[in-house]
Amino acid sequence: MPSVRILQVEDSRPDAELVLSELDADALVYTVQVVDDEAGYLAALREFKPDIVLSDLSLPGFSGRRALELLREHDQELPFIFVSARLGEEAAIEALRNGATDYILKQNIARLASAVRRALREAEAARAHQRAEAELIRAQRFESLAMLAGGLSHDLRNLLQPLLLAGDSLQDYQEDPRLARLGALVRDCGKRGLDMVQSMLSFARGAHRAEQVRIGGLFEALGLLMQGSVPKTVTLHIDAEDPELSFDGNHTELQQCLLNLCLNAIQAMPAGGELHVGAAQINLPASFFRFGEDAQPGRYLCLTVADTGIGMDQEVLRRLYEPFFTTKTTGTGLGLLSCKRIVASHNGVMRVESEPDHGTHFYLYIPLAEHVDASEQDEQDNLQGNGERVLVVVEEAAQLSLLVDTLDAWGYQAHASQSGTAALQWIEAQGVPDVVVVDADMSLFTGVRTLAALIDHGYRDSAILLTRSDTPPDLSGLPALEHIYQIDKPVSARTLLLTLREVLQGH
Template sequence: MAIAPPVLRVLLVEDSELDAELVLDQLRDDGLDLEWRRVEDEPAFVGSLATFAPDIVISDLSMPEFSGYRALEIARDTAPRVPFLFVSGTIGEDAAVEALRRGATDYVLKDNLTRLASAVRRALAEIEEKRARDAAEAELLRVQRYESLALLASGLSHDLRNVLQPIAMGVAMLRDDPNEEIRKVGRLIEESTQRGLEIVASMLSFARGSRAAVHRVSIASLIDGLVMLLRGSLARDVELVVDAPDRALEVEGNATELQQCLLNLCLNGAQAMPGGGTLRVASRTLALDAGFFEPGETVAPGDYLRIAITDSGVGMSQEVQERLFKPFFTTKEKGTGLGLLSCRRILANHGGVIRIDSAPGKGSTFSIYLPMAAAEATVGGAAATALGRGERVLVVIERESKLVMLQDIIESSGYVVSPADNGTVAMQSIERDGLPDVVLMDGHMTLMTGVMTASHLLEQDYRGPLILIAAPTERATIEPDLPPLPRIRFIDRPVDPDQLLRVLAEEVRAR
């Protein structure tokens, strides 16, 4: 049985002071620590339910100015989770049954008050059990809602990826256009499409409960995207000043998450300047030693990128700064108190940290520190995206739009493409034209699976490189069943044209 609260708040509905004292003495004799209030009319009872917030109501059944049944009716309407006990000297069997039917928890006769304390403890235990059950049911509903949302996110992300992937591949064809305006539009489309694909990846990571994929992030592109988002969000009296970063700077991470963090910090800075001011975004590289890191942070000395967001606003006291990263703490009227906490979580996932420099009336600077990306490796001392020299590539993709797009990209880089929209057509192509130099194939096909097609390649005595397109989650189901071809490579889905051409060049050179 549940233990009563350290102090039991008892609301007595009783017109007799003597009877009330007898009830209270009985509870105290059983070891209960009480805080109590006695009422004997409806207005006082209604007011006490709201202001006293009792743990239990103990009521007489018949009183000159107030009915116990009426008290029960009010309690069930306004405080349904508060146990309600009748203690009466006049209650008969029929009245007791009626009381329980109307929602009373229990009843005790005044000539048998020795039973009162155990009835109170049992009532408290029952309501505690009911609250626990209600909480469990609410948690189950919450989990079910999240599962439904995850299924929706997974389905939407799949459809969006199918829409965005051909656009991302097609953009590569605009990079070498002789018209500068077309190249400029192509870069804009490429950045927007990449952001869309990253949003899709974030949706999938939410749906699967995993982290979004990381890759090299250009700081210049990250800041450019941030400026575009801020243009429509900042008040006219806020001047945005951006110190252009070195366009060669890169970090390893997820661009969407990092941009979310920067956007949150910038909007916080803008809101800290109600009368207008200057918001500055500046970045530079520096080396951090072990002494820079605070307790609880991973000590990882090395080269870091610092992005500082400075506002000329109201600033913060030391007391406010110490509470900034506590859940639900906010200095804004409509804030949730979760933005900075989310920002710190994102940085921690990227191996980064955040620092604050502020004082009342002197503005604030939020500085984020991210580890620098290692230098990109090259193959054989040459760029990995070297052009082909007429090598023949068999491309096996079921979706026609993707097949045509990949064919155009690969052929524009100096290769000869033999397209096939399923494994059967691929085998027919080999019988007609001979073995290719490289095979590029979707790992997930329906008419003839990637594994089956790879097995047929081996039967045709193909011993060249096989490049399979597959999302990281698909590889675990594909790899165990693949035949023992000498060279098998995976590239990510959705296809990044640069990664495709780089891997293709590496495999051609390695033959």
């Protein structure tokens, strides 16, 4: 558990130290701020931003009940625990009814640490639930947008089509240059309108993963989507070194990624500035890639989104891809994580350079396919899945998401479980999958224990265990499976896909 910010409302120093000594004995890592009046309490809520409040019931000129009332005006979910020497049953019931999380008598202070940990867990679970609900609502809005776009596209096409016809007709009046120019303008406006409708419809609906993406077409669609979003104080430059360059990818996903980065860049330039979007080919050496990145040296397309905005410090850069982390007052913080997943699904990597007051540069490196002979092409074709159900059990959320996205991209039906318990619940609800991929290093329910439990629930086929070469798992007590394939971490997509084919071919 990371360091916990504790706001303690207490006027007795010995009592405050008694409370903190219990937390020390439980090895809870924390920082604390102690206040004993209303002004200090309100200031601490604003500036210290506590994770939990521990409050005595009565203080000179202030009270725990008032502290609870002020907190609930400020935050409905933040945990609040009464720690008092006297708190009768009726007062305790009233406190819980008014929004307190728990109450601890100083005579029974040994219960404090477990109560604090439980309150923090429940608060985090509540926040996660709220974020999930917000994401569900957002997804439903996008689904509604896709349905709306599909319904309107026919009418909009009917409205815009006459502009093309009228433009062509007016251009026939070559003896009148003014009418010819007007015709060209009308036709171009109609064509741009139709292109914009198609781009928005494609963006809302999504697209198939395997397609040829042309840089010129990708940037033209981005320019159309950006129209109306670029303020007059921001100058947008979109340049492609070779607009005719094509590569295997997903036009819609890359368009979504570039659009997200561009909108973020505009918000990072409240006083105006310049936004550059570019594309160029580059050769990357093996030394360019970081530990754990599943990428190979060679020829890459570098997509760049650069702004002259406020920039980011090292703390923000360090947390940039954390789920739900955001520096905005509104938003989910999932945009950059989605971009990283999109780039990873194209077997590419993402880099960012930024300093406060010196702008931000995002670089998206997408591999460009070299010529492959027939045998290599056959091998690649053999990696493609056929809709087989793969249950992936990994505790670390980012790794789990990347593995699932990779398997989905290669034609498998990948299902994510973040714990052994969740995997068992999934099997009980959905039945036995074709293949199970399990991380051996899960903390609460280890990979080996998870496999044993899955076997108890009817799984008998081969399994893939993600392991560390320096600490191989003990498989001695594991019931018999057809075969257990072990893959050393960090896992490369190619190794995982090859192992999956081997497992499935052995069925």
